Amino acid sequence: MIAGRRTVRRFLADPVPDAIVADMIRAATRAPSAHNRQPWRFHVVSDTEGKARLAKAMGDKLRADRTRDGDDGEVIRQDVERSSARINGAPTLIAVCLTLDDMDTYPDERRNDAELLMAVQSTAMAAQILLLKAQAEDLGACWMCAPLFCAETVKAALDLPVSWRPQGLILLGWPDEPGRVRERKPLADIVTGLKLS
Numbered sequence: 234m235i236a237g238r239r240t241v242r243r244f245l246a247d248p249v250p251d252a253i254v255a256d257m258i259r260a261a262t263r264a265p266s267a268h269n270r271q272p273w274r275f276h277v278v279s280d281t282e283g284k285a286r287l288a289k290a291m292g293d294k295l296r297a298d299r300t301r302d303g304d305d306g307e308v309i310r311q312d313v314e315r316s317s318a319r320i321n322g323a324p325t326l327i328a329v330c331l332t333l334d335d336m337d338t339y340p341d342e343r344r345n346d347a348e349l350l351m352a353v354q355s356t357a358m359a360a361q362i363l364l365l366k367a368q369a370e371d372l373g374a375c376w377m378c379a380p381l382f383c384a385e386t387v388k389a390a391l392d393l394p395v396s397w398r399p400q401g402l403i404l405l406g407w408p409d410e411p412g413r414v415r416e417r418k419p420l421a422d423i424v425t426g427l428k429l430s
């Protein structure tokens with residue numbers, strides 16, 4: 234099963250039933266988390282207006298950032314259009330967020346940084362379960378990193394609670410494409426200490 238998971242970026246228009254999304258999120262909460270603090274938070278968007286508002290806000294921010302970088306106007310336009318089309322074209326979006334509300338706090342930055350990293354790691358583990366559960370339901374899914382680059386924009390567009398930190402956006406729907414098989418590095422390049430036959 235794991236080997237068959239791949240990112241899907243184009244979807245049929247059919248909606249994803251709320252019950253399936255709830256099952257996916259319930260499964261995601263079985264992920265391990267540091268101190269069992271369960272720092273993950275999820276905001277689901279499936280209405281057309283909500284998706285359009287998010288896509289527009291993120292597109293505006295992307296355009297502003299890239300324009301400030303001095304990038305070519307036509308390239309920026311295409312990137313904004315591609316991003317918006319993907320967000321609007323997915324029947325369901327799951328904004329994956331974390332909160333530090335229940336994490337430990339320390340008087341020093343080093344240990345606070347470690348807490349933040351543990352919250353990020355825990356939330357990423359939950360997100361991976363979402364992707365695998367989507368696959369188990371024959372749904373397609375794509376993790377979009379863009380919210381990391383415009384967290385405040387996403388929070389405002391989705392009216393998220395103050396402490397929620399957007400980590401990524403999962404596009405979800407019934408696949409309109411199989412998804413490309415992306416090669417993996419050979420074990421010999423990424424593993425040490427193990428005899429490989």
Ligand SMILES: Cc1cc2nc3c(=O)[nH]c(=O)nc-3n(C[C@H](O)[C@H](O)[C@H](O)COP(=O)(O)O)c2cc1C
Binds near residue numbers: 239242375415
């Ligand atoms: C942290 C992270 C960020 C990603 N961001 C994006 C993204 O912004 N847009 C996108 O189309 N895919 C994104 N992906 C999906 C990767 O491109 C994809 O997982 C990778 O190419 C391997 O393909 P596979 O998932 O089909 O095996 C992201 C994946 C991860 C884990």
